[in-house]
Amino acid sequence: MPRPQSATTIFERACQLIPGGVNSPVRAARGVDAHPVIAARAKGSKVWDCSGAEYIDYIGSWGPALFGHAHREIVAAVRSAAKDGLSFGLLTDAEVELAEIITQIVPSVEMVRLVCSGTEATMSALRLARAATKRQKVLIFDGCYHGHGDAFLAGGGSGMATLGIPKGPGVTEGVVSDTIVVPYNDLDAVREAAKKYGKDLAAIFVEPIAGNMGLVPPDPGFLEGLREVCDSCGSLLVFDEVMTGFRVSRGGAQELLGVMPDLTTMGKIIGGGLPIAAYGGKKKIMMQVAPAGPVYQAGTLAGNPLATAAAIATLALLRDNDVYTKLEQRCSTLQDGLEQALKKSQVTGCVQRAGSMLTMFFHPGPVRNFADSADSDHKRFGAFWRGMCQKRILLPPSGYECWFVSTTHTNHDIHRTIKSAEEVLSRLVQGETYAEAHKA
Numbered sequence: 041m042p043r044p045q046s047a048t049t050i051f052e053r054a055c056q057l058i059p060g061g062v063n064s065p066v067r068a069a070r071g072v073d074a075h076p077v078i079a080a081r082a083k084g085s086k087v088w089d090c091s092g093a094e095y096i097d098y099i100g101s102w103g104p105a106l107f108g109h110a111h112r113e114i115v116a117a118v119r120s121a122a123k124d125g126l127s128f129g130l131l132t133d134a135e136v137e138l139a140e141i142i143t144q145i146v147p148s149v150e151m152v153r154l155v156c157s158g159t160e161a162t163m164s165a166l167r168l169a170r171a172a173t174k175r176q177k178v179l180i181f182d183g184c185y186h187g188h189g190d191a192f193l194a195g196g197g198s199g200m201a202t203l204g205i206p207k208g209p210g211v212t213e214g215v216v217s218d219t220i221v222v223p224y225n226d227l228d229a230v231r232e233a234a235k236k237y238g239k240d241l242a243a244i245f246v247e248p249i250a251g252n253m254g255l256v257p258p259d260p261g262f263l264e265g266l267r268e269v270c271d272s273c274g275s276l277l278v279f280d281e282v283m284t285g286f287r288v289s290r291g292g293a294q295e296l297l298g299v300m301p302d303l304t305t306m307g308k309i310i311g312g313g314l315p316i317a318a319y320g321g322k323k324k325i326m327m328q329v330a331p332a333g334p335v336y337q338a339g340t341l342a343g344n345p346l347a348t349a350a351a352i353a354t355l356a357l358l359r360d361n362d363v364y365t366k367l368e369q370r371c372s373t374l375q376d377g378l379e380q381a382l383k384k385s386q387v388t389g390c391v392q393r394a395g396s397m398l399t400m401f402f403h404p405g406p407v408r409n410f411a412d413s414a415d416s417d418h419k420r421f422g423a424f425w426r427g428m429c430q431k432r433i434l435l436p437p438s439g440y441e442c443w444f445v446s447t448t449h450t451n452h453d454i455h456r457t458i459k460s461a462e463e464v465l466s467r468l469v470q471g472e473t474y475a476e477a478h479k480a
């Protein structure tokens with residue numbers, strides 16, 4: 041039997057073999073000046089690290105774990121599918137069933153294509169939007185993240201903001217010049233850009249509730265305004281619901297907020313933890329995707345039978361009417377508790393929430409865009425994160441991220457989290473006051 045290794049040893053080995061020691065940048069925990077937690081297993085609302093320590097987890101695999109980790113029915117569906125083969129590269133009945141479920145659940149989606157990651161979904165949706173409009177430019181919002189496709193890296197978003205990475209190395213100037221970036225919640229800037237580039241504007245991509253600069257809701261009228269701009273200049277409105285899809289409500293942000301996009305990208309929750317994502321929308325537009333139409337997009341593992349089985353099992357769990365009531369209750373209790381903890385400790389901060397996604401900003405609030413989010417006290421967030429980690433509460437290791445609550449977070453988990461936050465915040469204040477008093 042191999043001997044268990046310490047987190048430090050594992051991370052040192054990782055750093056020799058994998059860039060930065062991780063397979064996705066934010067996992068490195070550099071944004072909170074810490075070493076990454078090395079996961080060994082997870083179940084429900086808990087994650088265990090390689091030393092066996094148990095944490096209450098709010099990373100939730102960065103969104104997919106709406107029903108907690110390793111949900112019994114999702115695992116059973118994957119096991120059962122695996123017995124029949126791991127991948128065929130052929131159409132299966134299950135893929136059709138999944139397409140039926142998605143088109144029934146997501147209001148604006150009439151036809152859908154399955155892919156393997158959110159990045160693939162957004163890149164494919166952009167290609168389709170460009171082909172459908174015969175235009176090149178795309179408008180995105182500072183602080184929204186749409187995966188690591190070249191066109192979107194002109195923008196930024198959580199990982200790049202966390203690591204202070206400049207926008208665009210490796211992205212050609214041509215690509216950058218086709219991406220227009222404006223502040224979130226700034227309709228005047230959108231209208232201005234539409235006036236300037238309208239005839240060249242293929243699409244506006246937006247996170248309808250932003251989650252990649254921390255949780256930032258759209259101002260009332262913002263999404264409606266985007267719809268109007270797109271309609272008046274003939275551009276497509278694309279909602280990137282990779283994070284909000286199936287989370288803020290069954291039919292995503294579009295159902296919750298009542299604004300319909302032309303195309304939607306989905307990921308994360310859809311596969312309950314397996315790599316599957318999708319893009320879809322109006323049939324007239326989707327029929328342009330190959331082989332129905334000329335817009336090429338393909339994938340060896342697209343519609344993989346294990347991931348498809350996990351997706352069907354996950355989306356079946358959404359039928360339970362109590363899911364969103366339960367999530368709302370748990371996450372609003374968490375929000376209230378954190379707000380009280382900030383107040384008690386007299387730390388400047390605010391807690392922004394949409395359904396079961398939430399961010400505690402060390403900022404007086406409201407946080408309406410990326411500039412506000414960047415203006416938060418991220419150093420203090422780092423200290424808070426480390427304090428919470430010591431108390432075995434695992435938060436996303438960056439102040440630019442959302443915490444995700446699942447149906448498996450118990451009232452006890454939530455209350456322990458609030459109590460820990462109170463203790464960590466008051467210790468932070470005492471520590472800072474002490475340091476201030478003992479300055480040379």
Ligand code: PLP
Pocket residue numbers: 102157158159160162185186187188247251252280281282283307308317
């Ligand atoms: N779009 C949004 C809104 C996301 O939050 C993410 C990932 O965090 C992506 C796209 C990219 O998805 P993936 O990491 O599956 O490529």
